[in-house]
Amino acid sequence: MQITAEIPYRTPIAPSTPSLPARSSTALPGRASRATRVAASHQTTLNEAITCVGTGLHSGAQVRMTLHPAEAGHGIVFRRTDCGDTPLIPALYDHVVDTRLSTVIAHPDAPSIRVATIEHLMAALHANRVDNALIDIDGPETPVLDGSAAEFDFLLQCAGSRVLDAPRAVIEILRHVVVEEANGAFAELRPARSGLALAMSIDFDASVIGQQRHAMPLTPERFRQEVSFCRTFVDRQEIEALRKIGLARGGSLDNAIVVDGDGVLNPCGLRHPKEFVRHKLMDAVGDLYLAGHTLQAGFMGHKSGHGLNNRLLRAVFASQENWRLVGTDRAAAQTLAVSA
Ligand SMILES: [Zn+2]
Numbered sequence: 574m575q576i577t578a579e580i581p582y583r584t585p586i587a588p589s590t591p592s593l594p595a596r597s598s599t600a601l602p603g604r605a606s607r608a609t610r611v612a613a614s615h616q617t618t619l620n621e622a623i624t625c626v627g628t629g630l631h632s633g634a635q636v637r638m639t640l641h642p643a644e645a646g647h648g649i650v651f652r653r654t655d656c657g658d659t660p661l662i663p664a665l666y667d668h669v670v671d672t673r674l675s676t677v678i679a680h681p682d683a684p685s686i687r688v689a690t691i692e693h694l695m696a697a698l699h700a701n702r703v704d705n706a707l708i709d710i711d712g713p714e715t716p717v718l719d720g721s722a723a724e725f726d727f728l729l730q731c732a733g734s735r736v737l738d739a740p741r742a743v744i745e746i747l748r749h750v751v752v753e754e755a756n757g758a759f760a761e762l763r764p765a766r767s768g769l770a771l772a773m774s775i776d777f778d779a780s781v782i783g784q785q786r787h788a789m790p791l792t793p794e795r796f797r798q799e800v801s802f803c804r805t806f807v808d809r810q811e812i813e814a815l816r817k818i819g820l821a822r823g824g825s826l827d828n829a830i831v832v833d834g835d836g837v838l839n840p841c842g843l844r845h846p847k848e849f850v851r852h853k854l855m856d857a858v859g860d861l862y863l864a865g866h867t868l869q870a871g872f873m874g875h876k877s878g879h880g881l882n883n884r885l886l887r888a889v890f891a892s893q894e895n896w897r898l899v900g901t902d903r904a905a906a907q908t909l910a911v912s913a
Pocket residue numbers: 692693805852856
């Protein structure tokens with residue numbers, strides 16, 4: 574199946590049924606069924622491979638990307654298919670080589686072979702609880718599609734998910750860890766009893782953005798309904814400067830909000846009045862998944878972007894006292910030990 578950017582983000586879709594054990598007919602309303610518990614505690618992958626084609630936001634290059642199922646313990650791994658026999662690039666925080674405008678990863682042995690703008694796809698994978706996938710891509714950047722995570726979310730639902738016979742590892746945050754910048758921006762993780770909850774706030778001079786805040790727990794439903802459709806944004810005055818340094822070549826009103834003071838240039842306007850902060854929260858969902866596993870934690874960011882999000886993960890993994898791996902087997906623990 575091939576998905577292109579022409580598919581509207583509001584396209585109604587019937588999610589594929591995951592290959593879960595049969596749901597018990599005697600399950601009590603309001604209590605997790607055995608199938609739900611199995612899905613939450615076991616690793617998953619895609620049920621089948623799926624492809625999309627589109628333009629890279631910054632490179633302007635046309636790219637083809639295929640997401641393949643992968644075995645338990647594989648993790649989320651990218652492979653550049655246009656660079657010959659090149660090493661795989663795991664989507665891990667310590668493989669991040671640039672965070673100026675997007676999250677860019679590369680393998681340490683081949684730093685020039687990169688995959689840029691992975692955060693929206695990583696957000697959709699995180700929210701859909703896809704633990705394992707091999708992502709083939711024939712260019713330097715993921716397709717931007719409509720500038721949000723909605724079409725990646727759509728893609729994952731089309732592919733469906735498969736539960737694997739291996740426990741899911743979760744990174745439990747044990748201590749408060751915070752990173753900050755001189756302008757008041759910060760990002761922090763705190764211990765939490767269960768799951769991952771996120772809060773993000775921003776403060777922009779442009780009056781159409783101003784001060785915005787959004788908070789939510791990370792579930793597939795909340796992600797889909799509240800942040801997945803929120804697009805990336807850029808100030809109109811920044812576009813020329815970005816193009817002069819070779820960025821934003823693929824940008825257009827079809828894949829980014831262009832802010833102009835008290836309004837936006839996009840003819841259809843905003844998808845939500847708080848689309849800006851919700852997009853930043855969605856970016857954090859993607860960036861945090863570069864921990865290698867989902868987190869049991871509370872995340873809060875203020876004016877936090879890819880750089881601070883990545884610094885936060887590096888600060889967490891700088892001390893073994895900040896975190897522990899739970900619900901894992903030896904293989905998953907070894908995977909993390911290599912990256913930390
Ligand atoms: Zn983004």
